[in-house]
Amino acid sequence: MSTRRLLCRIGAALLVVAALSGCGYRPVVQHGPLAQANGVNVVLFANKSYRAGVEAVLGRHMIDEFALRTGGRVLPADRADLELTGTVVSYGTTPVSYTAADAIKEYRAVLTVQAVLREQRSQKVLWKGDLSEQQVYPVNADIALQQNAEDAAIDKVCRRLSERVWQQISQRF
DSSP states (O other), rough: OOOOHHHHHHHHHHHHHHTTTOOSOOSSOHHHHHHSSEEEOOOOEEEEEESHHHHHHHHHHHHHHHHHTTTTTTTTTTSSSEEEEEEEEEEEEEEEETTTTTTTTEEEEEEEEEEEEEETTTTOOOEEEEEEEEEEEEEOHHHHHHHHHHHHHHHHHHHHHHHHHHHHHHHHH
């Protein structure tokens, strides 16, 4: 047998051993109510801010974060033990830097939410928190590019808020 063929067989055997050895992704949930629950239902947050659609962006990130961290245990309401609800309390932008000509150069987007994790059956509150995140984004004279920059900032803020909600719930237990 040639050396090349022998190396190919050894490589194939190592791949099979690695695949069968149990290496791979495991959910992060090890403690607290998320560890004992069959899953969580992430309900679209209410939106009390003036910014339409921000709750949908936040909801998408919440579902993604909880699906990633629980190993896909984001379930519909009729099958989940837990429920994550909340409210987008406020969204606002403020100028944070100016050019030499005193024109606005950058804005800061700030999003504040309240989130609640409950047992669905008993409605017992397991965790509740108020969180806020911010992101600076550039000004652009082109209104479409300006809107794109603000949308990108909102996306980053929502992603970070979702991560923080997960961290807060996980650290609580």
